[in-house]
Amino acid sequence: MRRLSLVQRVGLLAAGIAALVGILFVAALVAILSLRNAEARESRSKDVTVATLRVRTLSADLESALRGYVLSANPRFVVIFQTARARVPADVGRLRDLVRDDPPQRVRAQRVENELQGYLVDYADNVIFLAQLSRAAATGQAAGSEAKRRIGEINGTLDELLAAENRRAGNASAHARDVANVAVGVGIGAIVVSSALVLLFGAWVARGVARPVRRVAEAAVEVAGGDLTVRLEPEGTAEVSALVTAFNSMTGSLELGRHQLIAQNEQLREGERHKRDLISMVSHELRTPLSAVLGFTALLLERDFPPDEQRRYLEIIDTQARRLASLAGDFLDVQLLAGGDLTLVRTRFDLAELVREQAQLFFLEPASHRLALDLPGEPLVVDGDRDRLSQVVGNLLSNAIKYSPPDGEVRVSVRSEGRDAVVSVSDDGIGISPQDGQRVFEKFFRAADAAATVGGTGLGLAVARDIVSSHEGTLDVQSAPGKGSTFLLRLPLGVQQPAATASANP
Template sequence: MSLRAFFSTVVGGLVLLTIISATLLVVLTTALERMTSTLSESVEGVRQAEELEVDLLVHSRLLASPDTPMVADPSRGRTPPQLESDLRRQMVEMHAIASTDEERQTVTQVQQQVYAYLAAQHAPLGPSVSQAQHEATAMVSLDASLRSLERLIQINVDQAQEARQRATRWSETANLMGLVLGLLVLATLGLVVFWLGRFALRPVTALRSAMAGFGRGGRHLRAPEEGPSELRDMARTFNEMADSLTHQQEQQLAFLAGVAHDLRNPLSALKLSTALTGRGELTPERMQRTLSLVRRQVARLDRMVGDLLDATRIEAGKLELQPEVRDTRELARSVVELYQSNESGHALDLVMPDTPVLVRADPARLEQVLTNLVSNALKYSPSGSRVEVAVRGDAGHVVLAVTDQGIGMSPEDLQGLFIPFQRAGNAKQRAPGVGLGLSVSRRIIEAHGGRIEVESRPGQGSVFRVHLARVSSGPPEPSAPSDSEEEPGAEGSSAVH
């Protein structure tokens, strides 16, 4: 699991717990509010029922004797008519706050019985109805009203107790859910700490130790590729970097050994030449051969040192160019004439158009690239084979091609052809060198905004093509024929042998 997925899961779980907690809190608050309302209505119902009982008893006491004059309520100063008005109002209010069917039915029954009581109190006395009968009828209605009110009070008390029990159950449920949610949060935090410590911090510590040890010189140290995917990617990247640095160090050591070996060969030749000049009679022919050998070895040393200096300047970003508009035909001709004068034993041909092919480039650097390509073509071609240097151009591009009939290269060799200090196996056996010439040449051409392409097959030779932007000097020239169609000395081109 990746760190992103883990933290997304943890955050999602915490958000889910938060939503559940908020939902439970809303439900609990709503239930408690409803139960509080029920309790309030029950208390109000009990209060009104008891008040109605008191008013009925007071009214009955004030009207206990028909011969007694109507007096006011001693507690509130109300007269019997005012008490009757309050009784009717209270019954309407009791009916309005009744919340259950049983409570509403009981309130309706109380209203009927109270109205019957008041009707009996106000019924006129006649010859057939005695005072005792009148009072008995009123007392029966009064007792029935009081019993109904007691039942109404009991109903409200039962409702209040039930609401209280529900509130208690909800409170216990809320406490249990709160405890469960708290334990879940603690378990989630514990899981996060455990997971981070076991699967994240340990790989980070191992990676840090590997990096610190590698920096102190432990080139064999590698980080374990374990833990979250991000840390595995970091460890894999570090291991690849460590392998690359170790490989580069091995290449540098091999390069230093190769440089020492390649420098020793011309130095040994120079040492031998100087030793021979001090022995015996020095004839002109011998002097000429010795000087020729010295010149070749000095040129070889100069070229090796020049490649090293150029590689250093390029890596430091200090390669300086002095571009100017030059005819690539003249540059190619000077390189070909240089190697033709060395009597290398190869047929060196120059193919170029009759009109100028101008580029804006540093002539010394461009000549260095051509010299390197031609020198490689001669070194890796059998004696007597043909090497062709061609200059071609169209409206916007210039192509300098060097074609040989040498040993060629495999696709695997082509992949590392322009890597510094790297040489193909067959190239190491055929000619000495440090493996910088092609790398330096490519960087020089890229600094001019161009590119180098190569085509090669083992045993069939190679073709190196340098592509540069052309500087227009008039109407564009027609494109030259391809390599397969163009022959040395063909019409529209000149060949130098």
């Protein structure tokens, strides 16, 4: 779901409130217009009432002036009558004007005018004329029912007009009241809804901003306390959600950084350990052959020994000096491999021949161990650094001899397996425990029982595996404590095997 930003939320609230205010405004406008309408209607009704009453007074004036003249023959009444009569067009005209927009009232006003005209022309003029001829006849006529009927008719129509006008005014003000009531209701509703909207918005902002920000602050305190695993669920407004995401990526980077620091620290410690081990190893491993060389040289210099004894001591010095040279070579190799500076001098050669040579070297007569050598009938050509691979095979043979009892059998075989040449070196010696299985390839690692039995630096196999790896080959071990070990060296065969003319078995 798309998150709304704070600005969008405020915009939504403003739009909602604006819509409500608009409704409020329209309702008030409608109510005001309706009230004005009713007021105008009422004031017009008042005017109509006044005009109607004037016409009614006029008809009464006409009637009383006519009756006065007939009864008294006083011409003053004729003047009064004529004055009243002269007012008729204006008064009736005014009434007609006032009701001209109201068809039923207009009809009534017209009726009043007709009735008044009828009264004046058909009745009053005759009576005046008759009165001038015979007062007695006119008196009878004036007192007759004709006058009552006509005046009654006029008054009746006027009453009808008045009643209709009152009704209309009443209806208009009732309608105005209703509209005003509705407007007040709408206004109150809009105010209530606006207040609810504002409250809801407050809650929404609290939910979308205040709460998640508080959560981020709490998480920051946890991070400051060292807990870098803290992660937060993105919630709240878009801005706060972005803050949470940034916070999560920050803690993620911090955690990663800490892991890297721990790893680097561990590497540094490991390096330090290795240095310490190296120094103690070097001093220990160098001291033994060195003291032998120094001791026997001093002995030969101090005293004269028979030639065969002299030769024996010189052989010891030679062996120990070679040991020193080999140690120096191993340390150098470790340095070279660690720095990636080992350069291979690659040639194509027969691996079986190389193994045969090494076997002859390590099992010179009289040998302490028995050798069972199994070589293939044809050469197995590999591309590689012959000296370095001789070093690897030599180390495997030397280990088999070192870590198995005197007179034990060492089985060496060379064969091809698919595209690989495989050299296997097996002994029936002390073996390797499962937990030490892969550690024998680590630099300076020596199994406890091996270290207790015979000297060594723990570098031979580490150097050997690095050399084999740089030939795209593998070096592995299968072993069980007390049951001997088998080391398997696997190297890719050279692209083209030489023709069968090459030398075969030794």
